[in-house]
Amino acid sequence: MQIEIKPPYLLFLGDEPERSHAKTAVGIAHWRPELCVGQLRLPGSGVDLGFPDMAPADAAAAGAQSLIWGVAGVGGLIPEHWIASLFAAVDAGLDIVAGTHSSLSEIPGLADAANKAGVRLVDIRNPPTDLPIGSGEQRSGRRLLMVGTDCVVGKKFSALAIAKEMSCRGMNCDFRATGQTGIMIAGGGLPIDAVVSDFVSGAAEMLSPENDADHWDVIEGQGSLYHPGYAAVTLGLLHGSQPDGFVICHEAGRTMIEAFPGFQLPTIPQLIEQTIAAGRVTSPDIQCVGISLNTSTLPAKDRAEYLAKISDALGLPCVDPVATGVGPIVDYIVATFD
Amino acid sequence: MQIEIKPPYLLFLGDEPERSHAKTAVGIAHWRPELCVGQLRLPGSGVDLGFPDMAPADAAAAGAQSLIWGVAGVGGLIPEHWIASLFAAVDAGLDIVAGTHSSLSEIPGLADAANKAGVRLVDIRNPPTDLPIGSGEQRSGRRLLMVGTDCVVGKKFSALAIAKEMSCRGMNCDFRATGQTGIMIAGGGLPIDAVVSDFVSGAAEMLSPENDADHWDVIEGQGSLYHPGYAAVTLGLLHGSQPDGFVICHEAGRTMIEAFPGFQLPTIPQLIEQTIAAGRVTSPDIQCVGISLNTSTLPAKDRAEYLAKISDALGLPCVDPVATGVGPIVDYIVATFD
Numbered sequence: 001m002q003i004e005i006k007p008p009y010l011l012f013l014g015d016e017p018e019r020s021h022a023k024t025a026v027g028i029a030h031w032r033p034e035l036c037v038g039q040l041r042l043p044g045s046g047v048d049l050g051f052p053d054m055a056p057a058d059a060a061a062a063g064a065q066s067l068i069w070g071v072a073g074v075g076g077l078i079p080e081h082w083i084a085s086l087f088a089a090v091d092a093g094l095d096i097v098a099g100t101h102s103s104l105s106e107i108p109g110l111a112d113a114a115n116k117a118g119v120r121l122v123d124i125r126n127p128p129t130d131l132p133i134g135s136g137e138q139r140s141g142r143r144l145l146m147v148g149t150d151c152v153v154g155k156k157f158s159a160l161a162i163a164k165e166m167s168c169r170g171m172n173c174d175f176r177a178t179g180q181t182g183i184m185i186a187g188g189g190l191p192i193d194a195v196v197s198d199f200v201s202g203a204a205e206m207l208s209p210e211n212d213a214d215h216w217d218v219i220e221g222q223g224s225l226y227h228p229g230y231a232a233v234t235l236g237l238l239h240g241s242q243p244d245g246f247v248i249c250h251e252a253g254r255t256m257i258e259a260f261p262g263f264q265l266p267t268i269p270q271l272i273e274q275t276i277a278a279g280r281v282t283s284p285d286i287q288c289v290g291i292s293l294n295t296s297t298l299p300a301k302d303r304a305e306y307l308a309k310i311s312d313a314l315g316l317p318c319v320d321p322v323a324t325g326v327g328p329i330v331d332y333i334v335a336t337f338d
Numbered sequence: 339m340q341i342e343i344k345p346p347y348l349l350f351l352g353d354e355p356e357r358s359h360a361k362t363a364v365g366i367a368h369w370r371p372e373l374c375v376g377q378l379r380l381p382g383s384g385v386d387l388g389f390p391d392m393a394p395a396d397a398a399a400a401g402a403q404s405l406i407w408g409v410a411g412v413g414g415l416i417p418e419h420w421i422a423s424l425f426a427a428v429d430a431g432l433d434i435v436a437g438t439h440s441s442l443s444e445i446p447g448l449a450d451a452a453n454k455a456g457v458r459l460v461d462i463r464n465p466p467t468d469l470p471i472g473s474g475e476q477r478s479g480r481r482l483l484m485v486g487t488d489c490v491v492g493k494k495f496s497a498l499a500i501a502k503e504m505s506c507r508g509m510n511c512d513f514r515a516t517g518q519t520g521i522m523i524a525g526g527g528l529p530i531d532a533v534v535s536d537f538v539s540g541a542a543e544m545l546s547p548e549n550d551a552d553h554w555d556v557i558e559g560q561g562s563l564y565h566p567g568y569a570a571v572t573l574g575l576l577h578g579s580q581p582d583g584f585v586i587c588h589e590a591g592r593t594m595i596e597a598f599p600g601f602q603l604p605t606i607p608q609l610i611e612q613t614i615a616a617g618r619v620t621s622p623d624i625q626c627v628g629i630s631l632n633t634s635t636l637p638a639k640d641r642a643e644y645l646a647k648i649s650d651a652l653g654l655p656c657v658d659p660v661a662t663g664v665g666p667i668v669d670y671i672v673a674t675f676d
Contacts, residue, residue, distance in 0.1 A: 136566025136598055197538045198531040200570040228474025228620050232538040232574030239569055260474055263619070277612060281601070282566050 001128050002207060005097050005187045006065035007035040010054060010089070014082045016071040017046035024099075024181045025049060025070025031160050031185045037062045040085060047071075056085065056092035066122075068184055069098035077102050086110060090117050097122040099180035099191075124183045127195045127203065134201030134240045136282045141211030142337060144289070145243035146221035147275050149250045149265045150257050151230065154321065155221040156182050158249050158292040161321040163218040165330045173216040176207050178237060182220045192222055193233045200233060201282075204240025216333075217241075221249065225274055226266045227257055235278060242282045244337065245289035246275055247329060252295045252306065268314065289336060290329035291318040340545060341462055343435050343525045344403035345373045348392060348427070352420045354409040355384035362437075362519045363387060363408025369498050369523045375400045378423060385409075394423070394430035404460075406522055407436035415440050424448060428455050435460040437518035437529075462521045465533045465541065472539030472578045474620045479549030480675060482627070483581035484559035485613050487588040487603045488595050489568065492659065493559040494520050496587050496630040499659040501556040503668045511554040514545050516575060520558045530560055531571045538571060539620075542578025554671075555579075559587065563612055564604045565595055573616060580620045582675065583627035584613055585667060590633045590644065606652065627674060628667035629656040 011025045019026060029036060029049040038054030041047070056067060067089040078086075078100055086104070089096055090113045098104055104121040105111050114121050144162065146155035156179065163175035175182075177189030195203045208217040219241050223230030248268055257263035266274065272288045279286040291310055295303045303323060311318035317328035349363045357364060367374060367387040376392035379385070394405060405427040416424075416438055424442070427434055428451045436442055442459040443449050452459050482500065484493035494517065501513035513520075515527030533541045546555040557579050561568030586606055595601035604612065610626045617624040629648055633641045641661060649656035655666035 134567040136601055193534075193536040195535055196531075197533055197535040197571045197574060198568060200535045201567055225616070226619050228577055229472040229539055230536060231577055231616075231619065232570040233535045235573045236535060236570030239566055263474055274615060277615065278563070278569075281564050281569065 010059035015042040015044035056089040060092040132202040139210035200236025201240035348397035353380040353382035398430040469537040470540040477548035538574025539578035
């Protein structure tokens with residue numbers, strides 16, 4: 001079973017002053033505004049996502065099913081003065097969904113209150129315990145995986161943008177989330193990096209199950225095959241996803257693995273080659289279908305030429321999902337797999 | 339912290355009739371007889387490892403510190419009529435060390451008895467919870483990793499044989515265990531496949547820490563980069579081990595992944611190439627130093643020619659660790675890294 005979050009949502013923002021610390025809520029508001037009935041802010045909050053301000057009881061009356069913990073909190077801790085809101089949410093009949101480092105179940109009395117109210121405390125860092133070992137068996141449906149040169153290079157954003165573009169064109173598709181923010185946005189998924197290594201590829205298989213032949217699962221990637229800490233996660237996800245296609249995600253100008261001094265990023269051609277070599281084990285015809293670059297560090301005037309140069313060199317569409325959109329990648333997918 | 343098992347051992351064999359179901363005890367008796375003070379058998383046992391038969395109290399009087407659960411048990415379960423021996427061991431002051439699927443802590447009263455007696459119930463399937471994320475930082479000491487074309491191709495045996503050969507030559511070395519039986523034999527280690535995927539390479543770093551410049555860690559491998567279920571484990575272990583050298587382990591004649599129909603094994607040259615491509619991320623000068631083959635399925639008269647052919651083709655020593663010993667691989671290592 002994947003994690004499932006019941007919509008619609010009340011987004012909890014606390015009194016967080018900084019929008020950059022409310023990434024999860026901002027992401028949900030951007031990608032899934034239709035899932036949100038309101039926001040819950042405390043005095044001093046500096047974040048406004050444009051939804052009606054609501055107390056838990058009002059949100060429940062408006063149909064909300066879940067309070068989403070949308071802010072980071074200092075060091076992942078749950079501030080003392082935010083806790084009353086959590087009890088109010090439970091009393092109003094809302095599930096609480098969070099991925100903070102300190103567990104909801106450690107707040108004295110909250111688990112009991114949730115039991116009594118018949119609601120769930122959903123910790124999206126905890127994968128289910130009934131995961132299978134990957135079988136590698138072929139399954140119907142198409143799958144597209146984001147593959148990064150590093151962490152934090154736009155894999156989630158690229159996957160969401162591609163899934164949205166496919167949906168707009170009437171294609172049959174789902175975004176499949178493998179990390180915390182993605183799971184909040186998708187309303188479900190699996191925190192793949194928290195899965196025991198023996199079951200990573202099995203978890204990835206479960207996340208993108210067999211489907212209609214023309215259906216696309218657009219799968220959020222994790223880590224990098226070239227990351228000294230996280231490559232195991234990346235390979236298990238690659239094998240279990242059995243992708244028909246993959247998109248290379250990269251930040252223009254980055255040359256070293258972030259926070260791991262001395263580790264060089266692969267070049268894009270190297271990463272394509274290595275992804276095919278490794279991915280072939282479960283997906284014999286795996287191919288790269290595009291490059292998605294974060295070019296925000298480049299002068300805007302140089303962007304078009306930069307993208308065109310890479311596209312020409314590789315014979316693949318090359319986009320910045322924010323600046324140019326991902327249309328050319330979806331064009332390429334449609335042309336290749338029809 | 340790695341798992342640590344206190345020697346010497348009393349090997350528990352129950353009334354297991356089949357030697358093949360006592361693999362763990364047989365392995366310990368073969369590789370580490372000096373760690374064993376006795377064996378504990380129940381009426382009907384068909385296994386004799388040649389140690390004195392002892393009750394737990396006798397073994398404790400002879401210095402034993404741990405009772406080692408040396409048999410598989412049907413379906414990994416702990417038979418009802420074996421349980422009295424476990425209580426007797428606890429009462430005699432022995433730790434109980436097991437890796438069965440049903441946990442020792444589920445036996446009613448045993449955990450309490452262990453607490454009272456001040457002994458440990460050590461479940462070697464449970465990795466420690468304080469594992470770090472892999473850093474990829476270079477560390478002193480030499481490391482040698484076993485790399486398999488598949489599971490159950492002789493990785494543990496090869497590592498133990500190489501470590502023994504190195505010891506016999508007076509080299510400074512340790513066998514590092516990554517699986518249950520290996521941990522029992524080594525008296526410690528980490529069950530790497532039970533580690534959460536984010537921490538696999540970190541666990542492997544912890545398992546083979548920095549050491550004297552001339553010290554070799556000989557590391558038991560797990561899985562295969564070409565295994566549809568377990569490759570994540572294999573890659574994390576490869577990255578965290580940062581091996582200077584690796585040995586390809588393979589069963590002669592096997593062409594398909596065992597129990598995963600339709601998945602072909604890599605050729606030995608393919609596996610060497612892919613291991614170097616992946617391993618270079620944390621060990622830039624990684625190289626293959628030999629091939630270790632289980633040739634028991636071949637007619638004995640064909641063995642020498644078979645090994646020589648592969649050795650000539652690759653320019654590397656090629657041995658059967660049982661039939662020929664691993665001397666040529668250690669020769670090659672000494673010549674290469676001196």
